[in-house]
Amino acid sequence: MTEAEAVVVGVRVRPFQEREIQNNSMLCISMSQKSTSIFDSAGKDTMFTFDESFWSHDGYEDDGTGYLRPKRGSNYVDQKYVFNTFGKRVLDNAWNGYHCCLFAYGQTGSGKSYSMVGYGNNKGIVPISCEEIFRRIANDDSGNSYEVLVSAIEIYNEAVQDLLIPVEQRPRKGFEIRESKILGVYIDGITKRPVESYKAIHDTIEEATTHRTVGSTLMNATSSRAHTVLIIEFKTVTSCSTRVSMINLVDLAGSEKVKQTGAEGERMKEGAMINKSLSTLGNCIEKLAEKSTNPKKAVLVPYRESKLTRLLQNALGGSSKTIMICALSPASSNYEETLSTLRYADRAKKIKNKAVVNENPQEKLMRELLDENQKLKEMIQSLGAGRVDARTFEDLGRKQREIAEAEAALKDMQKTFQEKLEEDRQRQGELRRRGTVVNPMVPMIVNLNQDPQLQGRVKHYFPAGKTLIGCNKQDESESESEASDLDRDSDEESDDLPVPDINMLGRGMQRLHASVENASDGRCILRALNGEAAQATCLNGMTLDRMLEMDAKKCPRTRVDDGFVLVHADRLIFGPCYFVFVQPNICSAEVLIASGEADFTTAQMEEMREKRSATEKRIRQSLYSPCMVLPGLEDAQHFEQMQEMQKELEQVKRTLQLKEQVLRAKEDEVEELRRELALLRNPGERLDEMLYAGHSKVSLAIDNTFEEALAQLSAVEAMLTSCAPRGDSPKKKSLTS
Template identity: 45%
Template sequence: MAENVRVAVRVRPFNTREKERNAVLIIDMKGNTTEIKDPAAPKGEKPRTFTFDFSYWSHDGFKEEQDGYLSPSGSRYADQRKVFNDLGQSVLDNAWKGYNCSLFAYGQTGSGKSYSMTGYGNNKGIVPICCEELFKGIEEKKKTAQKGEEFQVQVSMLEIYNEQVRDLLTSKKAPKGGLKVRQHPSKGFYVESLITCPVNSYADIDNKYQEGARNRTVAATQMNATSSRAHTIVGIYFTQKTLNDAGENMTKSSILYLVDLAGSERAESTGATGDRLKEGSAINQSLSTLGNVIKALADKGSGQSGVMVPFRNSVLTKLLKNALDGNSKTIMIAALSPADINYEETLSTLRFADRAKAIKTTATVNESPTDRLIRELREENERLKKLMESGGIMPAMEGDGGTSDEEKEEMQRQMKELMERNQAEVAAMQASWEEKLQKEREQNEKALAEQKQKEEEKKVTPYFWNLNEDPSLSGMLIHFCKPGQSRIGTKNAKPPPEIQLSGLNIQMEHATVTNKDNKVSIKPTFQSAVIINGKEISKEELLHHNDRILFGSTNLFVFHHPVDYAQQLKQGKKVEAPTFEKAQEEISETALQKVGFSKVGQSGSKEDLVLQDDLVRTMPMVNQCNAMSECLNKKRFFEIALVSPQARGLKEGRTEVMVKMKNLENGNEWMWPYDKFLNRKYKMEEMYNDFINDEKDWDEPPEKDPFEESADSAVLIGSVQVFLQSLGYLIDTDEHLSITDFRGIEHGRMQVQALPCDAKWKPIEDDFVEDPYELVGKQLNFKMKIGKVGGIPSKYEKVYVSYKFYLDDTPAVSKEMSGVNMDFNFDKQFTFKPVTQQLVDYLMNDPLVIQVYGKQKTGGQKGGTALPTRELMAREKTMIHQTKQEDMKNRMAVEVATERKKFERAETKLRKIQELVNKAKKGNRTELAVKDVEDILEGSFRFKGVADAVTLAKRNEAMGKNTSSACNLQ
């Protein structure tokens, strides 16, 4: 019988960042209904409502117990146990009945998915509680079990990152391209060679999960991967073996898939549209495909016919096919942010969850006689063997005559693979469960002993523990600072260092840690990057408890000192562990200050705070791209750019964080929107990963190289803003304006004309209007003309201009020109009949933004191309620093000159007022007209000699005793 996917949503408390931003609560829940308020909506507008199977309020109404558990302080708060009782318990109950079950968590990065799924400390999530309760149930069943009855549990753990599957229960090097996803005729899609480990207790599963998390952390650091962009799937395989009435061994099996999806981000929130959206969508193909699958299944569930569901378009959707459209009872939990600053993402999550409600699955009990299954597998192998011996042609194809030798070979290869898989499955079923457990116990004993020793050592020895954006991965890596000196570096160093790290910018000999008399210091080696609490160090520094240390570009650790920690607790201090977010923020702030960006205070505008968050998020990734460019010797340099909406040709919007990539060989530059940069970064990571894994074909041809950009693609040189108020008065404009880039640096000059015309397109002369709004309802004709453009940098071989006027959807684009001084002679006629008030408002208030694009030369200066990327980058950084110093000097000179002019103008006004006073006194007047003083202050009053003094005297005499318009001179 078909059942709908059960859907729950859960809202978390404000996090530290949201509190600092004075975030406003936009989520409310009443029963199973969830409401979301648009922070930009007019006052009084009703919120949007959604109804789900469960709506969990976990925003407030809780208290922290002594053991750290967050328990309800009122009836509204949903704690971890409440969520498990509703969702996890039903998964467990169905597993006992022999159904396949799936539970997956969805939501944006940082919305609380991992907390619901795994939890932390005593706040265990659904996955650990489910495993714990499963083994409690097994122990109860064993008490009354008959002879021959057996309960088996196995566990697997995998990660999907950039469409590649990695087995997390092995530290072995993954094959290029990841593990293969295959399709079985009856079981559906599965991962080939995925390790499934037998476990006999919750402790065994917990150890396996910790092992998987450690492997995931090491791999992510080494490959420069981002855990929030990876999907994690924990598989629990539960088998119950009993005897049926016929005395046959009956097997009832179920698979529990517990899926923590990657963080979802809406492309629209970054302004991605068109080609940018297409490029950005490749960052996480599987998540976008999942959205398409959910939509298609929802349409299918609502009765639409002929709906194609794109399961095959991604690895994730292949593996979730049973969960979403097959033999499974499925539950989805959507994690929500409560803050107004995440409104768009949260609304997107609610819509996704709302569509998922319409999906239907049909679950059946997985029950079969084991002996019969073994016999059937053997029979199938015999049949396949005979087919291979006869040439591998299926009976239905005999006599076809159209099968080539290559096709026959491919069929034989596939049949051979199927035979091998069947044989492996038979061997697995025939093996004694006790044998499997014993083998696993032997492998775990050593690891458990090492872990126990490590826990004891942590109590007395200072150590580094890793900090990860995923809280469940923090603390997975421990490196002790033992008495004496410990070297930090890569495993390739000789002799191998005591603390081995891998990843971007980690040198073979990276740093030295000294533990003397329980005081720990660290000293970086020459040219190695070590950042402590956001500041890069070049000499030996003493470490303190909870210091944050970044080694290279991706190895972020916290220093733990047991003695310092104990002393602080003794003094009554509250010692809180640092968070990944705070550590990254302090690193980014220091780096941004170096390039001229200052931190926005808490009282800053919402736009400024959002911009600061974008900068903090982007800066580490820019540094990582530079590190990868250096490691791969790609001779590309990346830096952050802040681009206003006007520079992008928009009338309104917010300043956008973009990334500039510069070719250090010829000076060519390209500006990448954030989405494009992010997509390119993940492709760079793939290339870097192949490189560190010693893949011979790690490099890509230029057309596929993420560090390359086609010279044929035009880049924005700069823009010009033209104010068109004169058109409102029917007066022509003829100006030579600066072409400036996003930093305000001039890259040439442009002649722009705006010419009001009559019905025959002849320029209007001496027919201006006093009030532009007199034009409303009439006809307005004018020409926009772009004339000479000069001073464009010589690296651009072809240049063209583009602009959109008023409500135009399609830009006006000129022809391409070349040369130092170009005469575009590009004009366009505009007619508005009738003129609207909106048009006049536009003319009076909004500038026309004309953008200048250029195609860069493929050659250019090649000086220094033989130098390695490291040296070229050092030169570039020096040049940027010198340019900034020159800009600062120029700005200071301009400011000094401006202040001098202000002073001179003030002195001139004072002198004129004194002259006015002197002339008034000569005319025996004791009062001075306020109007004359105001004219002087406004710069409109001019003396023209003695005649003017006579006029002044007459004006003062006419004013009489009007003291409100006069000043006493005495």
Template identity: 40%
Template sequence: MWSFNEHYLSKQHWDRLHLSHSDKLSPVELLQHVQHKKSVFKLRQISDRLESVCTEHVGAGVRSRCLPPPPVLSPLQVFAFDHCFWSMDESNLPKYAGQEVVFKCLGEGILENAFQGYNACIFAYGQTGSGKSFSMMGNGDNPGLIPRLCCSLFERVHRENNESHSFKVEVSYMEIYNEKVRDLLDPKGSRQSLKVREHKVLGPYVDGLSQLAVTSFEDIEVLMCEGNKSRTVAATNMNEESSRSHAVFSIIVTQTLYDLQSGNSGEKVSKMSLVDLAGSERVSKTGAAGERLKEGSNINKSLTTLGCVISALADQSAGKGKAKFVPYRDSVLTWLLKDNLGGNSKTAMIATVSPAADNYEETLSTLRYADRAKRIVNHAVVNEDPNARIIRELREEVEKLKVQLSQAESLKAPELKEKLQESEKLILEMTVTWEEKLRKTEEIATERQKQLESMGISLETSGIKVGEDKCFLVNLNADPALNELLVYYLKEHTRVGADTSQDIQLFGIGIQAEHCVLELCPDGDVTLTPMGNARTCVNGAMIDTLVHLWHGDRILWGNNHFFRINLPKRKRRDRLRDLERASPRESFIEADVETASEASSEQDYSYEFAQMEVIMKTLGNDPMQNVVQVLEKQYLEEKRTALEEQRMMYERELESLRQQLSPEKASQHHRTSSNSDVLFRQSLSRLREQVVKANTLVREANFLAEEMNKLTDYQVTLQIPTANLSANHKVRPLSC
């Protein structure tokens, strides 16, 4: 299932790619007919940034050309897939493939296999921002694959449940970040990493991972929401990017079949692993450094290992030479997905791409990745009565270990004791009754809710849509799955900071023990007062004194805690009236907090908007921005002078050159001049991006130095040869 849109990609770009698909069989028939991995390709909508930077519309919206094309074009390449989904423009209904279409083509087949007793897996792969999380999780109005699959699961469970056929459903939710595993459903899971072990009976598993019992789709919905809240809090507090972590949501379905006449019973157990992989991108493109580079290296390590595993399994399936070693244990991700990748599982892959030609290399890499995955052949079997067999084998293992321990030498005793404790713990977990599992789930839920409440986070599952008449803060996050997920209701006196006594607890770089105070007045007016040197920005502007907040204002605390405030009684249309009545100084302060836009208070301000206004205000106060502007003015002046000299020269020699200069040469000269200007603009734009990134890293370094009581002040120095930005300088792909 591949989603693809040629119209929004450069012709040179896609002339080199040829895609073919096979849809003669239905999704269920296709999965039953062969056990190849199912490859799914999905094209996201193009963002405003990429559309404005990378694309050039030609004609009346019929066709688009993306610039620039890749510098080196490879020969024609052929890729195989099962389905192609075009998700560019929802208004184009005949072509548009929404979440429901994706679920019908992929989710229904996976669900049918699970009810037959097969293990199943869906994993989404693609670069950051290509729509992986949206495809898997979706949002409130447009749920993704995971919520739709869970909803359909319980619809069928309730329909087929009777005295001779019963169902039990359990779920787990974990995150893999920097090769460490976190339990998102355990209140303590975000603060400690879990160990990955491999048992000769069970295979790879996460020691201590919560496996909670659920009885309805609503239970799963609550767990997913609270798990995502835990993930958001952990990612923001540790200054992580959620797009750089893998998320694995697992559903274990146990079916018990009773023979009412004989009294015999049997079980079928299936496990569905739904994996949202971290974004894949090149280090050279992200400009990562320091911890971000280390983080990216770990992500690239896991994705590279996943690629090596897929390639080795594809070669084995194709029968190429002798059996290759498959490096499952080279990363935590591939170790845990061992059975899903090359064992007892029916697996599908969703490959998502961006339509911009700027992402050509990432798109090509994704195509190759999915093409290799399609060639793998798994050997899935129905899991009948696995629990009884596993418990029996574990008990046999325990008896053997006890005998070995009694006869072991002193050096081997600790190792045998550890193995014995591991097997006994697994037996204990597998013999827990269903009632005990339900009770444990309730206890963990209560503890998790208390923890969220202690941090000031609302427990409402529907987030921002709840309490529109109340005053609250809502988080802004770059990841759509984690954006607007945390709601903090305001009290008359709300304290924000890292100390446990604060009403809203935030942690991370730049957050003080007592950071600021929010005051809620009876008339609905809200003021914000930062404490000491606590970094606080409102609508992108740094503040150090009391300010009045308005509906829709964006707040940045510390280095990366972005929020938007909801104040129904303080609509922005009332602000102009108050500014007119204010003193000149008060008007100046309030106007500085305002952004340049005069948008209405109902505008939905996003994370990108809030981040960009902080960057723009930072650039406005940055001395290096003045240097960049001087360089730009110098270039324009030199270009104007050079053009004037060329015009005068052409006028003097017009008659002599009329017979020699052909129209093609003149056109070629015009294109060269135009290309030079385009390259300069691109270089200047990239320079500005690098300045912003450098300032962000320096600010983070200064925060760390201050927290460590280091008398060090980091600054950014711009060192670019001025001649490189001259209009007469030799044209190169990058002039800076």
């Protein structure tokens, strides 16, 4: 009989972030071998022991390529070490035919994605594992053959989405998680992409990431608000058997409490949904731990209460080998959250699973599926013979659906891997022809946001041809029943309109708002699709309707008919959404954003500046144009009009002055921040400045002291002079001279 095996749990603490250093954050975590301690503000510690405690807080250096490696003699744990400890274990298990699951838990910004996916050269467990899978396959000379299928999903607001299909082709309410006796828990209709090389799996993950960010815009989400799961189905075919194992790599959403993030409205709902998934996960872990400690006790595990736990049911309390990596913030300001993560991890390590090798499942599955088919036929026959009760009738409907699913699964199983590859190639070719598959080197717009954490998270690509930007209200979160009749009428009217390729919601957005044409000469041309849209679309602060009125020579951008040629780093505003245009062959979006060349404040300020000058122009026009039309100043009515307008002008001037003050203050603030940033980037200069400041203070002090001394001397001198006998006043040399 298979031995029960505990969930393997590791914790990892990251370095301080810039903000935490600036806030003089205190370190509240210490680690010694497998134990981790957390200290509260009074210095009292709570200790936990895990399978692994990874110290990644300090003791590292850049190896010259951006990769962070441990300094000589330090205990810093780098990405390779984490992969060798946890990632390799997952792969070994998969190779032996076990289902495996690795999930990362922790509050936002604690380092989950760093461990799972990694950044730049510091690749995480997911990419290294994918590389390793194909390296092992290439080095295998046993005669076995291998088949790898990849799925990528996101759970957001309790809806499961397939990240391998474009946003606009997804069902609005997401995909269904189903459970059947034969197939177990599975997602109905999810893409399983066959991959035969590291490049293919890498491109698939890139595609999923792109769809993830695009998808998140539609819902105002950020990556940390959704749970992402990469599912790798790994099949080994030997001469006498077939083994299938599923590898689930799960990057959970941030675990912070909604209260702490100050979330409101839609964000609050998101937070509640994430918390629902995470708190159900917590409850399941608690119940499973209870069950493992007391196997005889009847414990109900609430898997069905959230999509996440339903999906992870097998990984948590079934036949899977499971590893959990908990990311910790080192800062004392996050003490509460980190302590709660440690408690979560502590409970998880008590769970015990009984993993089994999934040998020959395909043949078994096919046999079972055929049996089910037979049973259904018999049921139908009995229905025809009139020997059926109500319960059987009800069952029949359910069975019919199950059989349809089973038959679809059977059909899929009967296809060879080569057939699946060929089918996928054709599908990809078709999508590429329609421009649906995204190449990260095509021009794009990237979002700008007040919150630097949210900046650069959303990318919209412009493949060759025309891309339509608009507001497809069907995607709006309000239910249709709440829409006004007027809205409904206008929606009906606009039903014939094409669906925009890029959807942006918010005030000022038109159903078909703008287009960007990626022309054959490589230029991208922006056009507003109607007058109202032109007023609500800005290029570097200026509305398109204003640019269209301008003399072509004065216009800041090259005009092509009614459109404008976009230039790398141009700021664009559509309704309430701020973006920057990126030509990836000039530099990547990440580099552009990090350079500070385009940011939210700049875009907002140039918009305000343009609005001000447009208003001034309008007032000037309305003030002076009547003079030309009306007969003369003696006309009383005209005089009144003039006075009215003068008042209006004064009012506008005052408003403008106020706005100008605000703008200046903001500009000063930005200037100050830029200066600070430059100093931080160049500490030498900072030191010089400090020395200079220190020097000035000292010389000022010396000057003051000197001045005071002189004053005292003059006073003494004056006293001496007044005290000296009048007659023989000597011709003294002044002490001050």
